[in-house]
Amino acid sequence: MDSRNIRLAVIPGDGIGIEVVTEGLKVLEAVGTKVETTTYDLGAKRYHETGETLPDAVLDELRGYDAILLGAVGDPSVPPGILERDLLLKLRFQLDHYVNLRPVKLFPGVETPLGKARPEDVDMIVVREGTEGPYAGAGGAMRRGTPYEIATQESFNTAYGVERVVRYAFDKALARPRKKLTLVHKTNVLTYAGDLWARTFDRVSLEYPDVQTDYCHVDAASMFFVTQPERFDVIVTDNLFGDILTDIGAAIAGGIGLAASGNVNPDRTAPSMFEPVHGSAPDIAGQGKADPTATILSVAMLLDHLGLAEESARVEQAVADDLVERQTGWTGRTTHEIGDDITARVAG
Amino acid sequence: MDSRNIRLAVIPGDGIGIEVVTEGLKVLEAVGTKVETTTYDLGAKRYHETGETLPDAVLDELRGYDAILLGAVGDPSVPPGILERDLLLKLRFQLDHYVNLRPVKLFPGVETPLGKARPEDVDMIVVREGTEGPYAGAGGAMRRGTPYEIATQESFNTAYGVERVVRYAFDKALARPRKKLTLVHKTNVLTYAGDLWARTFDRVSLEYPDVQTDYCHVDAASMFFVTQPERFDVIVTDNLFGDILTDIGAAIAGGIGLAASGNVNPDRTAPSMFEPVHGSAPDIAGQGKADPTATILSVAMLLDHLGLAEESARVEQAVADDLVERQTGWTGRTTHEIGDDITARVAG
Numbered sequence: 167m168d169s170r171n172i173r174l175a176v177i178p179g180d181g182i183g184i185e186v187v188t189e190g191l192k193v194l195e196a197v198g199t200k201v202e203t204t205t206y207d208l209g210a211k212r213y214h215e216t217g218e219t220l221p222d223a224v225l226d227e228l229r230g231y232d233a234i235l236l237g238a239v240g241d242p243s244v245p246p247g248i249l250e251r252d253l254l255l256k257l258r259f260q261l262d263h264y265v266n267l268r269p270v271k272l273f274p275g276v277e278t279p280l281g282k283a284r285p286e287d288v289d290m291i292v293v294r295e296g297t298e299g300p301y302a303g304a305g306g307a308m309r310r311g312t313p314y315e316i317a318t319q320e321s322f323n324t325a326y327g328v329e330r331v332v333r334y335a336f337d338k339a340l341a342r343p344r345k346k347l348t349l350v351h352k353t354n355v356l357t358y359a360g361d362l363w364a365r366t367f368d369r370v371s372l373e374y375p376d377v378q379t380d381y382c383h384v385d386a387a388s389m390f391f392v393t394q395p396e397r398f399d400v401i402v403t404d405n406l407f408g409d410i411l412t413d414i415g416a417a418i419a420g421g422i423g424l425a426a427s428g429n430v431n432p433d434r435t436a437p438s439m440f441e442p443v444h445g446s447a448p449d450i451a452g453q454g455k456a457d458p459t460a461t462i463l464s465v466a467m468l469l470d471h472l473g474l475a476e477e478s479a480r481v482e483q484a485v486a487d488d489l490v491e492r493q494t495g496w497t498g499r500t501t502h503e504i505g506d507d508i509t510a511r512v513a514g
Numbered sequence: 515m516d517s518r519n520i521r522l523a524v525i526p527g528d529g530i531g532i533e534v535v536t537e538g539l540k541v542l543e544a545v546g547t548k549v550e551t552t553t554y555d556l557g558a559k560r561y562h563e564t565g566e567t568l569p570d571a572v573l574d575e576l577r578g579y580d581a582i583l584l585g586a587v588g589d590p591s592v593p594p595g596i597l598e599r600d601l602l603l604k605l606r607f608q609l610d611h612y613v614n615l616r617p618v619k620l621f622p623g624v625e626t627p628l629g630k631a632r633p634e635d636v637d638m639i640v641v642r643e644g645t646e647g648p649y650a651g652a653g654g655a656m657r658r659g660t661p662y663e664i665a666t667q668e669s670f671n672t673a674y675g676v677e678r679v680v681r682y683a684f685d686k687a688l689a690r691p692r693k694k695l696t697l698v699h700k701t702n703v704l705t706y707a708g709d710l711w712a713r714t715f716d717r718v719s720l721e722y723p724d725v726q727t728d729y730c731h732v733d734a735a736s737m738f739f740v741t742q743p744e745r746f747d748v749i750v751t752d753n754l755f756g757d758i759l760t761d762i763g764a765a766i767a768g769g770i771g772l773a774a775s776g777n778v779n780p781d782r783t784a785p786s787m788f789e790p791v792h793g794s795a796p797d798i799a800g801q802g803k804a805d806p807t808a809t810i811l812s813v814a815m816l817l818d819h820l821g822l823a824e825e826s827a828r829v830e831q832a833v834a835d836d837l838v839e840r841q842t843g844w845t846g847r848t849t850h851e852i853g854d855d856i857t858a859r860v861a862g
């Protein structure tokens with residue numbers, strides 16, 4: 167890949183996904199890198215028109231890009247689980263996005279519901295496993311709809327899957343000033359999976375003597391996100407625990423409108439995919455009310471992943487500056503206006 | 515049972531469990547009800563001395579009491595999972611504590627990490643399922659310790675188990691002024707279990723036209739605990755999601771030192787068990803630093819469960835008054851002193 171010419175697949179998806187992706191692309195273009203985008207109409211509309219969620223031919227095509235930018239998928243008109251499982255999770259699984267990277271960072275000037283938290287208290291990265299655990303889709307039901315129904319849900323954890331994400335997290339921790347890594351699980355109850363995670367974590371830690379390690383049960387960690395977020399630097403955790411923790415993380419770092427994420431394939435056997443943590447928010451869709459900041463920060467992660475560290479930093483700085491400005495009561499901007507303002511800073 | 519003569523089994527357990535239970539019993543006696551207590555030495559010490567966690571004979575004896583008061587079990591000297599699984603969870607499962615009742619209530623005067631939350635914003639009850647789900651202990655591992663290891667963890671959900679806890683939650687919601695019940699799950703990913711929970715919830719809701727219902731994914735609910743706790747009145751949820759949510763709940767309601775819980779068998783086929791949400795906190799054990807308030811509030815729940823509503827209200831009021839007093843800078847009291855002060859209010 168010529169990193170100066172990004173071949174990008176864009177999946178705007180549904181609801182506000184479409185609006186925020188427009189702004190993300192605007193910022194990306196302003197960076198000065200050559201970007202060639204191809205848009206894919208995956209999501210609720212295509213599902214209703216054709217019954218398709220993610221056809222194999224499209225999946226194969228997507229493999230050819232340098233990266234994917236996704237807005238959000240989901241609409242109340244589609245039964246729950248379909249677009250999630252057959253589109254979003256299918257992309258994550260098929261493209262082997264085994265690292266779901268979610269920074270939890272309180273930017274200066276941003277209001278947090280935590281009365282006393284300062285930006286230096288909330289600055290962590292959650293490394294969420296992305297391809298196994300309770301997200302494997304395994305399970306079943308018997309005697310459905312009767313008083314004797316039983317429904318199971320199975321979590322799959324492999325040494326292969328756990329070790330690679332744990333290693334990634336150790337590398338991430340080593341590269342940060344604090345060099346601290348916390349494993350979050352529920353080893354006292356989920357004893358089989360917890361045992362594999364804890365043993366793997368301990369074994370790999372021997373190779374990283376400079377990384378300070380810690381363990382925290384998921385219930386306690388969820389509490390500490392609220393009471394002592396400064397405990398955490400890098401966290402590595404299971405797919406489901408990571409899902410929950412990063413939403414608490416979004417809350418304490420100023421809201422879901424700012425939370426970025428990368429579904430990363432560190433081995434680069436397939437393109438990584440960047441998306442805001444928020445959903446399609448059908449209730450405010452099409453009204454210009456969505457905050458495109460999370461998508462723009464996801465674009466910064468995308469640039470970093472493609473080796474464009476300087477460009478990435480420039481986008482993040484533009485967002486940081488815009489967030490400071492917002493403090494002064496500069497509210498009421500539309501999705502477009504926020505996108506324009508950040509674009510101007512990036513270009514400027 | 516003669517509700518004026520409580521036959522109580524007491525399991526102080528480990529660490530601060532022993533200290534807080536002493537205060538809980540002091541308050542219970544001050545209520546004026548005749549209480550006959552028998553103490554059981556279950557916990558880390560007994561495990562080390564005899565290898566026993568919960569012998570069948572003890573379990574059988576425990577069945578004969580009106581209720582159980584538990585402090586906390588767990589010690590770093592015992593491998594993780596043993597006391598949890600073979601003592602605490604065994605009690606919950608064997609005594610069919612299918613409702614794990616956890617109020618999340620911000621008392622006036624109590625400091626919360628949420629800058630803007632007022633007591634009226636944080637006032638809910640989490641009805642956590644207590645006998646199945648991912649806590650069933652099902653799962654296994656293969657090729658343990660090799661690069662080819664696989665570890666599974668299974669969630670068991672039955673129509674029987676889900677319906678009874680959902681019904682309990684609807685009754686609870688109906689009895690509260692707001693009459694609102696929210697189901698929390700992750701139906702879009704845990705599709706088999708989620709489908710059973712959602713269908714059961716919808717079906718039972720038809721019998722409760724006066725209860726306003728709502729659904730929330732666990733990740734969003736965790737976020738809303740921090741950003742909009744006022745959304746919630748009564749919540750019904752799965753065992754693991756309830757574990758996580760109630761720790762966030764403890765955080766926003768002023769900390770784990772105040773969080774009470776009841777492991778309730780609503781059919782009264784076995785005694786219910788009341789315990790603080792916090793653990794044994796070995797780091798501060800034996801120093802008189804533990805806050806016995808959570809245990810005292812658990813005693814209030816115990817009294818209520820035994821039909822002593824007036825006595826329960828008296829204990830809760832004494833705690834509420836003590837909490838208001840603390841605001842005025844009255845800190846530094848020991849475990850005993852706090853217990854004494856609340857006892858005096860209850861007696862007085």
Ligand SMILES: CC(C)[C@H](C(=O)O)[C@@H](O)C(=O)O
Binds near residue numbers: 250254
């Ligand atoms: C939409 C849903 C399947 C998804 C998840 O659970 O991973 C979302 O909550 C997220 O965090 O990206």
Ligand SMILES: CC(C)[C@H](C(=O)O)[C@@H](O)C(=O)O
Binds near residue numbers: 598791
């Ligand atoms: C100690 C542990 C097994 C327990 C649980 O997970 O239920 C605790 O966290 C709780 O919430 O009571």
